[in-house]
Amino acid sequence: MSGGVDSSVTAYLLKEQGYQIVGVFMKNWSFPVKRITECPLYQDYLDMVSVCKFLKVPYLVFSFEKEYRKRVIDDFFKEYRAGRTPNPDVLCNREIKFDLFLKEALKRGADLMATGHHIRSRKTPKGYQLLRGKDPIKDQTYFVYPITQAQLGRCLFPIGEYTKAQIREIAKQVGLPTAAKRDSQGICFIGRIDAKDFLKTKLLQRKGDIVDLSGRKRGEHEGAWFYTLGQRRIVGLSGTAKPLYVIKTDVRKNLVIVGSDSDTYTKVARIGPLHLINPKEYTSRTLVGKQFLAKSRYTPELSRGVLKKDSKGFYFQFSQPERAVTSGQSLVLYQGQVCIGGGVIKDNIK
Structure with a gap:
């Protein structure tokens, strides 16, 4: 639980469904940072506590500060230093939330982990699928595409079935303390911090x-x-x-x-290793040459194109020129509502 309205409503919905829940705040950052004047982590923690007390459920704190610095923040600076623009939310979900956090929860006796992501999952005869959230504006599959079958099998995403407006309304009707709290902006689990100001602390x-x-x-x-x-x-x-x-x-x-703005458009995104969420349902061999929807950055908009492969690896050829295809960001593939997987963008080609 981050102390925001999404994770608060997640906790409420699960309790109403009969789950025995424990709210867990993930503490990844507390080091003083020069130039940074606003880091609301303590207030987020207090908001999480107030929601848990309101719902009458126990709460814990998991700390991954050392691991977060090494596996997310150090990589963040390394990528920018190399001239790329990484997405810290993708890194945080892959390295911390769906890896270290999930493992710690299971180690402590949990059966499942629930998050406040605007995503959905579905079990099929071939395994689990990751689906876009019902709210196309808030859909967060872009940030979660590196997830695995084993991780999906242990996760619940209750609010993925609702729009953001519905989440706000539920929180308001129930009287949750975070009902009117603004959505967080900034670097994953650090808070409302301007990325450029944060970069200047190291670069x-x-x-x-x-x-x-x-x-x-x-x-x-x-x-x-x-x-x-x-x-x-x-x-x-x-x-x-x-x-x-x-x-x-x-x-x-x-x-x-x-x-000019027209100079920012390209037709091809070359990507690194292709991660597939369900290798039993989709294989790289069967995907090559087929048309898919894709996102080259976090946006509600989807673009059409074809996945291809040559001696240098995988690349995605857009049907129409795509704006600002940026190395370090991810190219995420979709077939309808299903998020298939994706890879980190290495380069763009006119």
Whole structure:
């Protein structure tokens, strides 16, 4: 339980269904961080406690600070230092919540783990499927695609059957203390922290040039690794008649290259190892050459395309040019409501 309305309603629904539940707060961060003025973890903990007391259920705290720093935060900085834009929520779910947290819960005698994700699961003769949440705006399968069959078999996702508005209404009607609490924004299980401010705690500011495709200098920046593909608000960019966007960064040369919005579009996303949620239902061999829906970033929108493979590995060819296909993010595949799996984007090709 994170102290938010989604996990609060999850606890309420399960108790109403007759489950014996224990609320668990996951403590992954408490180290002081320079430049960071707002880290609401303690308030989130207090909100979790108030909900558990309201529901009359016991609560615990699991601490994974050391593991979280090593397996999520260190990788986060490593990727940005290399000029990629990782998704910490994908990392957190893969490395901590559905791995260490689940193992600890089972070790302590739990039969199942329930989360407040807007996702669903379904058991079929061939195994478990991961399904998109009923609310297309809030669907979080993008963050959970690395999940395995063994993990799905031990998990419940009660709120995936509801829209966010319905969740809010349930919380309000029941009188849950978190009914009016705003959704969290920021880095997974750290809180409402601006990613750029967080990066500056480890990555040095390095003055460099902002150039256009012709090589003409258009301004100066404070470090190429602070910028990501498709970004429009570019600190240090001189006034321009038309909007300019980041279309590429070169951390080795410390350059930020800008262009028009049309320059951010590509047709192909090349990905790393392909993770399949249910290998008995879908195999990489049978998927190649077929058309799927896909997300190249966390968004409600789905794009069509074909999964292909060559000597360099898997790649996804979009039916229409896709904006800001960014290395470090994930390319997640869907067939209807079913999330098939995905892989980390290595590169994009025009």
